[in-house]
Amino acid sequence: MFLLPIRSEKNTLKIPNFTIGLIGLNLVIWIFTNRIVSSEYKELTRIHQNLITIESEYMYQAIKKYPDLLSTGDILEIHEIFLKKEIIPRNSQAYQEWLKCYNEFQQLSNNTFFQRWGFIPAHMNFLKLLISLFLHGSFFHVFGNMLYLWIVGCNMEDDWGWPRFLGFYFLSGFAAGLIHAAFDPTMTIPCIGASGAVAGVMGAFMIRHFKTKIRFAYFFILIIRPFWGTFKIWAGIVLPFWFLQELVFARIGLQTGTAHWAHVGGFVFGAVVATVTNYLRPKESEPIQTVIQNGTEVTSNWHSQEAILGPLTPIPEDLTDPVSAIERLKMIILDEPNNFPVRLCLARIALRNGHPRDAGSSYNQALDTIFELQDGKTALAIYREIKQHQLLEGLSESNLFQMAALLEKSGKYVDAVNVLRSCIKWYPQGSIRPKAVYRAYLILKNEIGNDKLANSALAFLRREYPDFSIQTG
DSSP states (O other), X not given: OEEEEEEESSOOSSOOHHHHHHHHHHHHHHHHHHHHHHHHHHHHHHHHHHHHHHHHTTHHHHHHHOTTHHHHOOHHHHHHHHHHSSSSOTTSHHHXXXXXXXXXXXXXXXXXXXXXXXXXXXXXOHHHHHHHTTOOSSHHHHHHHHHHHHHHHHHHHHXXXXXXXXXXXHHHHHHHHHHHHHHOTTOOSOBOOSHHHHHHHHHHHHHHOTTOEEEEEEEEEETTEEEEEEEEEEHHHHHHHHHHHHHHHHHHTOOSSSOHHHXXXXXXXXXXXXXXXXXHSOOOSSSSOOEEETTEEEOTTTTSGGGSOOSOOOOOGGGSOIIIXXXXXXXXXXXXXXXXXXXXXXXXXXXXXXOHHHHHHHHHHHHHHHHHHTOHHHHHHHHHHHHHTTOGGGSOHHHHHHHHHHHHHTTOHHHHHHHHXXXXXXXXXXXXXXXXXXXXXXXXXXXXXXXXXXXXHHHHHHHHOTTOOTTTO
């Protein structure tokens, strides 16, 4: 079975430029270093093959003298025996050829790119510890680390801002490396990769976004039939499970070529930092201090009708400051993720500051809650704002479909068909798409009376979705 996390279900309020840049930098470094490492590996393989060719002629003597070699097969031990014992006659040409290959092998092995720049616990070097965070081995190594960084890093950068996130990322990497070194201080194998730093971000994400869902893609074959799709699971479940798995691997000393103690250390460091910062975060004198937007109070009693924001009006200047207003509103969202009036504030501030993409994301998140509350009046008011600013494309497939249903119920049939048409166009692989086509067909036929367009929609439905049941759709 193939299982892969693909994204966090929590949208960000701004583009995570630093996280994107960090991922890009790691990939670029891997592309350049991979050529060096691949060349070294080919040369090591060639020399090692020469060693094996010579050793194979005398291996029976070594096994006869040291029978434990059959069970261990340790290449370093074998080389040591051939070097110090009289397995190959010292005065023979074969020994001289073997010794030459052995010296070349040792010199190249001890001077590889990762040996020079990777972090070696037995030889503590903080500069190499920093450099090692940008070095990766295989493509799957860098891909896996960057995928997890993308999933959790975007939201953490959005929470803390890039300067604070930058410092936290590197501190997590340092903490992970030092904890790994503490558990194996004599280790001479170089450690590389950003996984310790990423584990720190994962730990912080678990604390701050434990209710956020992470979407996974899956694929498996049962008998001869393939199955694939996606599902969501809370971060507060999947991340602790990952941590416990790494802790078990580290405790039993599982030899997988992975620094499990670095993962454990980074994760714990990130979780502790997030917990402490949450605890030390300044609290107002009341649970959620009033934030003024368009003359309307947005408090912890946001469920009341008084908290519903009115039509779009000019925003007071003191709420357009990106530090004082946006950060303050985001702090409220952290405590009350479903506080849709605050999300509307953020959407309108983003519009004022010329960030329509961020505004669309905030509108979409606000509608998630409003539809859950079945507040049709507020949803229609927000629809007018979104349509006015041409931000419909930022809405999810589900929100578009529910908005169309609300418009239909309100007698706005043309608007409903237009929204359904957008849903059909923007989500060609969406699960709701056949229902949207069928709904458009019914409105065109029964409410608008345009049989030509209705029949066209029906023909499209039958052609694209022949298995769709009109009776139950």
